[in-house]
Amino acid sequence: MPTDEELMLLFREGSREAFEELFSRHHRAVVRFAWRMTGDPFAAEEAAQEIFLRIARAAPAYRPTAKFTTWMYTVARRATLNYLRDTKEGGEKVPILSEGEAEDGVYPVQLPGPDDRNPEQVVWEAQLAQRFRTALGELPEGHRAAFVLNRGDGLSYEEVAQVLGVTVQAVKTRIFRAREMLLSRLSKDVSA
Amino acid sequence: MGCRDIFETISACVDGEASPEEAARVREHLASCERCRVLERQMHAVGAGVRQVRGSVPDRFREAVFARLDAEGALPKRKKVFPTAWRWMAVPLAAAAALGFFLLTSRDAVRGPDSPGPATSRIETSAPPDPSPQGNAVALSTEDREMLALLDILEDPADLDANDDAEGMELLAPGDSADSPNRPRGGRSGA
Numbered sequence: 581m582p583t584d585e586e587l588m589l590l591f592r593e594g595s596r597e598a599f600e601e602l603f604s605r606h607h608r609a610v611v612r613f614a615w616r617m618t619g620d621p622f623a624a625e626e627a628a629q630e631i632f633l634r635i636a637r638a639a640p641a642y643r644p645t646a647k648f649t650t651w652m653y654t655v656a657r658r659a660t661l662n663y664l665r666d667t668k669e670g671g672e673k674v675p676i677l678s679e680g681e682a683e684d685g686v687y688p689v690q691l692p693g694p695d696d697r698n699p700e701q702v703v704w705e706a707q708l709a710q711r712f713r714t715a716l717g718e719l720p721e722g723h724r725a726a727f728v729l730n731r732g733d734g735l736s737y738e739e740v741a742q743v744l745g746v747t748v749q750a751v752k753t754r755i756f757r758a759r760e761m762l763l764s765r766l767s768k769d770v771s772a
Numbered sequence: 773m774g775c776r777d778i779f780e781t782i783s784a785c786v787d788g789e790a791s792p793e794e795a796a797r798v799r800e801h802l803a804s805c806e807r808c809r810v811l812e813r814q815m816h817a818v819g820a821g822v823r824q825v826r827g828s829v830p831d832r833f834r835e836a837v838f839a840r841l842d843a844e845g846a847l848p849k850r851k852k853v854f855p856t857a858w859r860w861m862a863v864p865l866a867a868a869a870a871l872g873f874f875l876l877t878s879r880d881a882v883r884g885p886d887s888p889g890p891a892t893s894r895i896e897t898s899a900p901p902d903p904s905p906q907g908n909a910v911a912l913s914t915e916d917r918e919m920l921a922l923l924d925i926l927e928d929p930a931d932l933d934a935n936d937d938a939e940g941m942e943l944l945a946p947g948d949s950a951d952s953p954n955r956p957r958g959g960r961s962g963a
Contacts, residue, residue, distance in 0.1 A: 596847055603837070607829060611833070637846055732825070737784075760779075763818060
């Protein structure tokens with residue numbers, strides 16, 4: 581089975597099937613990343629479409645100097661960052677959801693597939709996902725991206741550093757800060 | 773060295789990114805500090821919690837993406853099975869094939885093996901896409917669930933620093949850089 585890098589090179593040479601295979605392999609991860617970064621299902625879909633468009637357009641200049649996924653997440657992060665900047669109302673950080681929207685459940689939480697678990701556990705996990713989604717949205721974008729890429733998408737600190745264009749130490753600090761802020765935010769939810 | 777000085781290293785350990793020396797230092801500290809053991813579990817928990825924020829692939833997402841890419845000319849055209857020069861042969865070829873099939877079936881001839889399907893793509897494809905609209909939803913492990921439940925009983929993170937000589941947890945205001953030497957210090961601020 582061809583590697584991602586080989587597929588990208590084939591696509592660069594004109595193979596549509598190669599791009600279709602890349603899409604099949606990675607579209608869920610791209611949508612998941614866009615969702616975690618934007619917190620909005622409609623924005624996530626729009627951003628994910630934009631990400632694949634950018635990947636396709638970048639093919640003529642693609643060089644396999646790094647893992648394809650590292651490059652893909654670099655494209656994805658820039659796309660979501662540009663989306664957030666385009667929609668911000670002021671300040672460096674873009675509020676994702678207001679408290680009211682989060683509590684009203686305007687954006688449905690995606691529940692896990694049916695299984696034989698306790699329904700109460702399923703509801704609890706859904707509520708947990710909602711709270712985390714809200715708390716994630718309040719992190720500064722750079723911290724959110726570092727934490728999501730490492731904890732959510734499994735990139736190493738080194739890979740995250742490449743995606744974000746910062747040092748490994750900066751990634752380490754951002755991820756720790758993100759944890760601090762999430763713990764603080766989630767504990768406020770409990771005591772409120 | 774106060775607990776505060778090792779928080780960031782504990783975080784890196786949780787992610788498997790600490791050096792052997794750092795990991796040894798963390799293990800030694802955790803062996804004698806219950807508060808930091810709790811913090812370490814909470815750090816694990818927030819990672820597990822973020823993984824629960826998954827979203828789902830929208831219906832007809834693939835169609836929408838490829839329609840847009842085709843509209844913007846970002847993809848090569850799909851190759852035609854029959855080049856234009858060969859199309860004029862389609863009707864007589866189809867008629868000949870139908871006649872041959874008729875003759876074979878009318879004589880009750882032994883059928884050969886099934887005719888080969890469409891030419892296989894030279895690109896080996898991965899497994900079929902997950903039909904679940906939820907994507908690759910994974911249930912929380914027992915350990916993750918217990919750690920996340922730990923967050924629910926957390927009354928005030930400031931308690932973690934109650935006996936620490938160093939300043940309390942630092943929170944960055946929006947726009948502050950994590951690496952800024954002039955980042956604000958002090959108590960917890962409203963998030």
